[in-house]
Amino acid sequence: MNSRLVKYASFFLLVSIIFIACKKDEEPEEELPTEENKPYTLDYGIFPTPNIPSDNPLTVEGVKLGRMLFYDNLLSGNNSMSCASCHKQENAFSDINRFSTGIHGIQGGRQAMAVFNLLWNTSGFFWDGRSTLLRDQALIPIQDPIEMHQMLPELVSELQASSNYPAQFKKAFGTSSVSTELIGKALEQFMYSIVSNRSKYDEYLKGNVSLTAQEERGEFLFNTEYNPAFPDASGADCRHCHGGDNFENDRYLNNGLDVDTDFVDFGRELVTGLAADRAKFKVTSLRNIELTPPYMHDGRFNTLEEVVEHYNQVKSSSTLDGSFGPQMPGGLQLSTEDKAALVAFLKTLTDFEMINDPRYAKP
Template identity: 45%
Template sequence: MKTNKLSIIITAAALLLSTVVIDACKKDINPDAFTGGTPYLLIIPSGLPKMDIPANNPLTVEGVALGRKLFYDPILSANRTMSCASCHNQSYSFTDSNKQFSTGIDGIKGTRNAMNLVNLGFQKKFFWDGGAADLESQVIGPIQNPVEMHESLANAIHKLNTDSVYPGLFKKAFGGDTINTSMLMMAIAQFERTMISGNSKYDQYVRGVATLTAQELNGKQLFEDASKGDCTHCHVLGSTFSDFEFKNNGLDSIYTDPGRYKITLLASDSGKFKTPSLRNIALTAPYMHDGRFTTLQQCLDHYNTGFHYGAHLDPVLSTAVKGRMTAQDMTDIIAFLNTLTDTAFINNPAFKHP
């Protein structure tokens, strides 16, 4: 009996000690602490790769909704006249209609064509020269660029913090009573990761629910054929339609814009620009980093006969035969490129002005 009593006492003491210790540990935990928003279920259409979402910025319903509101809100520009959507219009696959260069809040034009904002979550570096090292860091570029929204980060954050609506929305998405630069970058990046295109006629054809015409099928074959279009070296067929690498495609032999070189200062990167995705390519004219070509025919003419043999020309192109495509070949390739238009994407209500 003594032993039994003793064991009960020990048990009680041990329980008490555990409780005290557990309580001591719990002291750090604030019951009101932010535990994260509602996880956002991202649906990736078949055919597209897995998206690597950074662990420090998981998608949440609140974060994506906030990013969408910010994307369309001119509050981020210095004089509240422009938003991201001013130059990235959903109807044109988030490019700036048919403009070669976009005009910023001070009436000054930029020097590069507004990029197609499609499937950004699969890409590693942003801007035509890859200067932005991640999607979050990209956000501060256009906000601060004097020829775009021309606003200081400090003022942008101040405007958000003194707004009647944003502090509550940021708190729901990220917790905390004060909006900071990280939260701004994270929200917009979250929305951008949801902007996925994977339901073009071509995608439907791959899934067996649509058929391509004989001309479109021929165009697809020429697109892949190394002795004809030879497009797939860079515009990888079947998913993102880009390797998202930096290539010199022979636009010039003397560079007015040195491209990737500006970021790396490597001579070998002179005249290199990011391979753009060809998704929705029929909607994103004009083409190339400087919007020099207004039609897809001009682009194909360039790759067929127009490219320059500069010192940094991509090896694939430097060994390609000039004049390898006939006029009919190019017409068929364009017919195939037109199958990459995703009308569900440009009409998706989830990407519209909230």
């Protein structure tokens, strides 16, 4: 063999070794569940069996990793802010500021949303539903320039270089190689693990406590349709949209905050491109509503009293939900006592156990 041939032969040998070595690295390592990574026991009481994504089952180590990430300032561009900076447990994982302030001191234009019972939320995330999967949603605030303003590749290398994360990724997902996909999946697991169904009202439904007369009146108004022909049997029809176990209906609707000329945020239309979706927003859960002021997508109301005052006389617009039809144009005409009763009922939905649950607290 001449020397040139030897050179070529060894060159090809080297290339194939590198190729094989790289290929090996790229092969996906065994995912869930590993021996020490047990399924996470989700305690959801009377709620219907949730639809947990089959490609991301909740595991003890996965939820733990998600919780570490949720509370870690490393997730933001200048390491000053975590998800929990805007989603505080004491406020049912929301922010009591009208608009949350991001890492550069700039505020966004929407009110932070509460994070709990998201497993029973099956039609998108954010006020306008622009994220379909929770794992994708989780990566948006990280990159948002006015929220956490972090580059994902930079975050991946920071976590990879840290002393504790690679081992925790290994425990959770069977690989110590950090990736954007697994960050999203871990955050999804932790957020899905947050369940709220231990309020006074839940205890009342189980027959363990009683409601006051005022709370019972509020419950009646909340659950009963508006019917001007029979004032004694007429209610405020809140259940129409805020119904079911989670006090929401998984839809995007216009609840009469503005007339057409005052629409500022087009809400759902920004996602679907349909004028029929203009100024429609997610019907949020009313659980823990006492803890999550201010209210609505733009935080325009500071108190539940103001919210009830709003529903007493909603504003007409092209996309106003049809269910308000019977009460237009005069409004619900609730008495002072009935307005107070509705607020009293809403406060029975507060879950003090959830906000003090160590499983959801900063690790």
